[in-house]
Amino acid sequence: MSLFAVSRFMGDEGDEEEHETTDKAQDILARLQAQAEARQRNKALEDDNVSAKGKRKHRDSETQQEDDVVKKKKKKKRDKDTDHSEHDILDETDSTSKHKKKKKKSKELSDDDNDDKLHITRKHKKKRKRSSKEEKGSDSDVSVSNLEGETNKDKTTVEEEAAATDGEDEEQDKMEADPVTMVTLGEGGQEIGGFTVLGDFKKKEKEQVLRVLPDWLASPDVISADLRHKRLPINEMVGLDPLLVERLAENKISHFFPVQMQVIPQVLKVIKHGWLVGSGGYRPNDICVSAPTGSGKTLAFVLPIVQALKPRVVRRVRAVVVLPVKDLAVQVYKVFLAYVHGTELKVGLAVGQKTLVSEQQTLVMKKLRGHISLVDIVVATPGRLVDHITNTEGFDLSQLRFLVIDEADRMMDEIKQDWLSILEGAVYHQDGCQQGSSSREIPGPLTVANCSRLQIPLQKLLFSATLSQNPEKLQHLKLFQPRLFTSVVKVTLDEEKRVGRALTGGGEQDRDENETSDMAAPRGEFIGKFTTPMGLTEYYLRVSGAEKPLVILHFLHQLKFRHVLCFTNSREATHRLYLLVKEFGGVRVQEYSSSLSANKRNRMINDFSANKVDLLICSDAMARGMDVENVKYVISYDTTTHIKTYIHRVGRTARAGKVGTALTFLENKEVYHFKKMVQEAGKTSIKEMEIDKEALSPLVPQFQVALKQLPQLLMEEKRKKKQKG
Numbered sequence: 091m092s093l094f095a096v097s098r099f100m101g102d103e104g105d106e107e108e109h110e111t112t113d114k115a116q117d118i119l120a121r122l123q124a125q126a127e128a129r130q131r132n133k134a135l136e137d138d139n140v141s142a143k144g145k146r147k148h149r150d151s152e153t154q155q156e157d158d159v160v161k162k163k164k165k166k167k168r169d170k171d172t173d174h175s176e177h178d179i180l181d182e183t184d185s186t187s188k189h190k191k192k193k194k195k196s197k198e199l200s201d202d203d204n205d206d207k208l209h210i211t212r213k214h215k216k217k218r219k220r221s222s223k224e225e226k227g228s229d230s231d232v233s234v235s236n237l238e239g240e241t242n243k244d245k246t247t248v249e250e251e252a253a254a255t256d257g258e259d260e261e262q263d264k265m266e267a268d269p270v271t272m273v274t275l276g277e278g279g280q281e282i283g284g285f286t287v288l289g290d291f292k293k294k295e296k297e298q299v300l301r302v303l304p305d306w307l308a309s310p311d312v313i314s315a316d317l318r319h320k321r322l323p324i325n326e327m328v329g330l331d332p333l334l335v336e337r338l339a340e341n342k343i344s345h346f347f348p349v350q351m352q353v354i355p356q357v358l359k360v361i362k363h364g365w366l367v368g369s370g371g372y373r374p375n376d377i378c379v380s381a382p383t384g385s386g387k388t389l390a391f392v393l394p395i396v397q398a399l400k401p402r403v404v405r406r407v408r409a410v411v412v413l414p415v416k417d418l419a420v421q422v423y424k425v426f427l428a429y430v431h432g433t434e435l436k437v438g439l440a441v442g443q444k445t446l447v448s449e450q451q452t453l454v455m456k457k458l459r460g461h462i463s464l465v466d467i468v469v470a471t472p473g474r475l476v477d478h479i480t481n482t483e484g485f486d487l488s489q490l491r492f493l494v495i496d497e498a499d500r501m502m503d504e505i506k507q508d509w510l511s512i513l514e515g516a517v518y519h520q521d522g523c524q525q526g527s528s529s530r531e532i533p534g535p536l537t538v539a540n541c542s543r544l545q546i547p548l549q550k551l552l553f554s555a556t557l558s559q560n561p562e563k564l565q566h567l568k569l570f571q572p573r574l575f576t577s578v579v580k581v582t583l584d585e586e587k588r589v590g591r592a593l594t595g596g597g598e599q600d601r602d603e604n605e606t607s608d609m610a611a612p613r614g615e616f617i618g619k620f621t622t623p624m625g626l627t628e629y630y631l632r633v634s635g636a637e638k639p640l641v642i643l644h645f646l647h648q649l650k651f652r653h654v655l656c657f658t659n660s661r662e663a664t665h666r667l668y669l670l671v672k673e674f675g676g677v678r679v680q681e682y683s684s685s686l687s688a689n690k691r692n693r694m695i696n697d698f699s700a701n702k703v704d705l706l707i708c709s710d711a712m713a714r715g716m717d718v719e720n721v722k723y724v725i726s727y728d729t730t731t732h733i734k735t736y737i738h739r740v741g742r743t744a745r746a747g748k749v750g751t752a753l754t755f756l757e758n759k760e761v762y763h764f765k766k767m768v769q770e771a772g773k774t775s776i777k778e779m780e781i782d783k784e785a786l787s788p789l790v791p792q793f794q795v796a797l798k799q800l801p802q803l804l805m806e807e808k809r810k811k812k813q814k815g
Contacts, residue, residue: 306378307559310574314348315382315621317747321345329358331397337429347386347747350393352575353379357394360549365398365408365491368547373533376550376569378498380557380576382621383741384717387553388425391494396429398491399466405436406489409467410513414500416441416471417691421717422496423469430467438465440474443688446481449474454484461486472501472509479516487516488530491546495567498552499734502563510567517548533570555621555741556734577621622737622773626744629779630754630764638727638755639670640786640793645725646677646705648785653698653720656707657739659728661685667727668707669803673796682708710735718742726754729764733771753779 314320323345324330324338346354360374368374381387395409402408413419419441426437438453453468454461461484468475478485493513495501518532533547534540550569557576558564622628633641645651658664661683668681680694680703697703699719707727712718721743730736736754743750756764768776
């Protein structure tokens with residue numbers, strides 16, 4: 091190439107030399123043209139999907155023929171050029187031609203480099219770079235001479251290397267032509283989206299990770315949820331005190347439900363030889379019960395506690411029942427009163443309905459020799475219980491034998507308030523110990539030394555319809571070798587397939603408190619903590635926000651629904667819906683919320699149970715644990731995003747083996763999330779109910795009148811509050 095570049099700028103001097111150099115340039119051009127044609131043939135062969143081996147052989151044969159022709163021509167030219175050296179040629183050029191020659195030489199070299207780029211080896215390119223560096227370091231004559239000499243010297247070598255490394259050149263040319271998409275492929279490589287995936291790798295399926303639960307959670311005692319057929323007559327309960335059997339008959343209870351059939355004997359077995367020690371002198375197991383709402387959990391702990399404490403001689407606080415809300419605590423308090431009747435046991439209530447001083451007077455009495463307890467059983471809320479432990483002088487828990495935590499899932503959320511640690515500190519005299527009380531040590535490991543002295547055990551009984559199975563949360567309760575009793579609901583094979591992995595514990599992990607069931611169940615059964623009564627029928631309706639009040643009125647006036655509980659998400663929504671339905675007229679409606687006093691709330695529940703109220707609109711203050719009689723329909727006017735709240739809402743009906751219906755209003759944007767929530771909890775029986783929109787038309791005129799009156803009613807109430815304030 092250097093000879094060709096030099097000869098083009100020699101001018102008219104030396105016709106013979108010009109003729110010779112022109113022949114050399116033509117030879118080089120012929121070789122380049124032959125190589126270009128070879129490249130085109132190679133590309134055509136590649137497009138026809140010719141194998142790499144066949145392409146290499148074909149190209150090698152053609153290249154070898156071309157190289158032979160080139161070698162013969164070069165040999166002839168070398169014989170002619172023996173008398174002419176490159177130095178003579180360079181001497182005949184003047185300074186001007188040198189300048190032009192350098193300038194155009196660099197241009198031609200760059201052009202030639204571009205032409206040869208796809209078929210020059212990396213090794214030769216490095217040599218060319220070193221040559222160009224040497225040119226810059228020396229004068230132009232020597233530079234061009236060395237370059238031409240090196241070119242002539244290495245022509246044969248380059249051609250041999252090109253033939254030997256033909257396979258490398260081909261792939262190198264591909265990379266230089268398109269370095270992004272053309273990558274050397276391994277076996278099984280694929281090109282996806284312009285990029286090459288190396289190797290034949292298949293996407294690995296994620297292995298299912300099974301949760302490893304403690305044995306007591308993984309292998310529970312199963313309780314049937316069938317309250318109609320799985321019953322036991324009260325006089326057939328082994329070990330139950332005859333006095334309690336009489337009280338049950340007086341309260342019109344003739345049979346025990348499944349949860350009572352299993353839990354009551356378990357507690358009675360522990361107190362068989364007295365409540366001061368456990369069975370055989372050992373510390374008794376703590377008990378956890380997860381059963382549907384309305385399945386009789388309250389009697390499951392009331393009856394054995396009353397029977398255990400009935401023989402006591404000295405009155406001390408030996409049982410504490412903790413509940414999350416006042417209304418539920420009052421309800422449990424009334425159940426205890428009904429069954430301690432005829433005994434010397436006394437029950438105290440500490441929920442904050444009265445002043446702290448008034449409650450202190452009902453719990454403790456001060457005498458000359460100290461304080462004495464006036465109660466054997468205390469029903470309390472966590473905050474009020476802590477108040478009495480820290481502020482009530484003589485409130486002694488050193489003889490506490492039973493600690494009942496009802497609605498345990500919600501109470502675990504309040505463990506962070508540290509009420510349980512304060513209570514245990516009062517029991518074992520760590521913090522807030524009472525002066526003059528007997529010593530009681532924290533239970534430790536079983537040894538020969540501590541077996542020689544007996545100590546009152548503190549047994550914990552947990553009850554909930556939605557008991558959390560999160561071991562981390564349960565750990566805060568400090569349970570001792572707990573035993574779990576949980577419900578089972580029969581499902582069909584089709585329902586099992588629809589639930590999928592939720593039935594086998596392989597479903598998605600919990601969003602909120604690991605709220606999917608994690609225990610394996612036999613085919614056709616679902617064991618879990620989110621079970622609902624068997625007599626409950628559940629529906630959901632697609633209703634827009636503006637149509638919700640009309641649908642409520644449609645149920646009440648046209649379908650004649652009565653004994654209806656309607657849940658909203660706030661006190662404000664409860665009050666507005668109450669005013670609207672009341673202004674529409676035609677039904678007896680009341681509202682129930684935490685803004686009302688306890689006496690008013692109790693009166694409303696009694697009126698509803700006595701069929702004096704058709705519709706009771708309430709907030710979630712009534713959702714947990716409240717036992718309201720004669721509830722036939724539960725309507726969720728506002729849907730909830732928490733499965734626990736939904737379970738407690740619909741659990742207000744179909745209690746104690748009765749039947750009931752639950753309806754949930756959903757806007758279109760809420761349907762997907764609602765279905766996902768209930769399916770992850772293992773519930774697949776919720777059906778969609780459709781409402782004929784034309785049936786709502788007759789209600790529209792009167793509804794619009796009531797709707798116009800609503801702002802005026804709210805303004806009037808606001809004005810009255812200001813006047814009272």
